[in-house]
Amino acid sequence: MNATIFPSQLKGTVKLPSSKSLVHRHLIASFLAGEKREIPVRGLSQDILHTMKGLYALGGDFSIKDEKIFFRGRRTPSEEGEIFCGESASTLRFLIPLAGALGLKRVFVMEDSLARRPLKLYEKLLPAHGIKLQRDGNRLEISGKLTGGNFCIDGSESSQWVTGLLMSLPLLQENSEIVVENPSSQNYIDLTLELLGDCGIAIHRAENEYEILGGQAYRSPTQTVAEDASQACFWFLAGLLGHDIRLSPWGEDAQADRKALKVFETMGLRLKREEKTLRLLSPRVIRPVKVFGDEFPDGIPPLVLGAAFAKGQSRFQKLHRLRIKESDRLETLVKGLQNLKVKADIQEEGIILQGGGLSGGLVHTQKDHRMVMAFAIGATKATGSVSLSDGESVKKSYPDFWRDFQAMGGKVIFHEEKVKESKVLNL
Incomplete structure (x- = not known):
């Protein structure tokens, strides 16, 4: 799909x-x-x-x-x-x-x-x-x-x-x-x-x-399961791009992808805490960033899409682990950005890109759930329609993504047409 x-x-x-x-x-x-x-x-x-x-x-x-x-x-x-x-x-x-x-x-x-x-x-x-x-x-x-x-x-x-x-x-x-x-x-x-x-x-x-120590016995956990910080990153991207988003619930724990929120704030995202809800306020300007992504690799795709709208050049480094995810995410991100007319390249196991916004176009997501969600949110602010392959892959981690996207006004049509492959173009 x-x-x-x-x-x-x-x-x-x-x-x-x-x-x-x-x-x-x-x-x-x-x-x-x-x-x-x-x-x-x-x-x-x-x-x-x-x-x-x-x-x-x-x-x-x-x-x-x-x-x-x-x-x-x-x-x-x-x-x-x-x-x-x-x-x-x-x-x-x-x-x-x-x-x-x-x-x-x-x-x-x-x-x-x-x-x-x-x-x-x-x-x-x-x-x-x-x-x-x-x-x-x-x-x-x-x-x-x-x-x-x-x-x-x-x-x-x-x-x-x-x-x-x-x-x-x-x-x-x-x-x-x-x-x-x-x-x-x-x-x-x-x-x-x-x-x-x-x-x-x-x-x-x-x-x-x-x-x-050996010979230990488990007792049943008493903790509750917190919200998914890695999925929140896609909505942080939405807030960065000027959408009116509230996240519920939002707490604190050791999930690595909570660190990505600090980077979104550096880029300009503003926050307002309302009890257990986090309101995302659009930035006055989206700033470019330099990011070392080895500690929160799942937060990198939405951050890269955010940088595509920044006023200037951004660098993402220490991304070697993105090579061995559901897709080679360095390749998938750069190919997708280039197809949407963003100047982007892979350098030393990282990504360098020049912000300025997305055009319409085609993106082959390589059946990678995080690529689908990152490009879907970015596409809401593109200058034309963006077609993504493998939209159903979101079921791997966030089965309600499209339902949530549409409930908030996202416009999407699902179809069976194939999205053509593209090659990475060097700057």
Whole structure:
């Protein structure tokens, strides 16, 4: 399904979806605690459903009703089975060590872009700790029983490897230690540690080293799931572009993408807090920025689209992790911007662009949900209509995006016409 967006003015209150990062973690923690629990969740994305079904394959019992997930306890799992991960890297990276800790043989099935994303860290690390991994295309079979000990992790690609082990290692009899080299997205690890503490799991941290005692037992989390800061970034972009937007709710926690709000403010976005609602006030002028994006990579696409409207040149650096997302986001962003007549280029694993606004045109989003949403919001202020491929990909993380977009006055037509490919043009 492709989408053509027309210039329009947005106005209204967005009820933000629940944090996808936190829901993944809450589902796993509830499963490990084994106690019945009700988890209110707004916006059941495909990624969340994959994790829930993956935990079902490990012996969890779940149901869904009225935007609530009900965990009903654990049952005896089968000795073998499959876990379909779709394109959810969190599902894959969190559940591999968990299946190993439970001693369950499972085949993880990956779809499209996930099959191209890195797995070498687990393939190198886990065999030394009792796990056999056998890869056949988009299928990864694991068997054996995870053992504790010392785990040295290169954290430059993702913090998800660390979270997967932090949540699974307390189940083992042995003590363990994780040493993280080249850490990235520390905020996501902090989210994990905060939830583990709420579940009664003790992790002793010294800088980038984590000591995990074996033989620990989970208790059911008491925390609620906060709103998704990464999805809020698309509406921050809308506010920056002059739309009258309120976000509800809006709180504070360790989600990395909350840092992106500071950059939007630097660009000129003004804020007004109204109890639990955040009102976005349009800037007097959109200023160019220089951004290091390694700590909040999911916030970069809407920031780049905002910079396309700035008065001057913006630079985004340290974006190497965007190469290994649902698409190569450096390429996808720059191709899309160039198609909309923005002077943009890739330089040293970053993006340099000259602001001035978007024209109409065609953008191939490479089935990347965050590309669709960023360009959709940017298109509302383009000088002509903008056609995007793969509009349905928003279901991966924000299934209600188009509903919210249209409810606030966004003009879009959905169709099946193909959007043609384009090549990156050097400045």
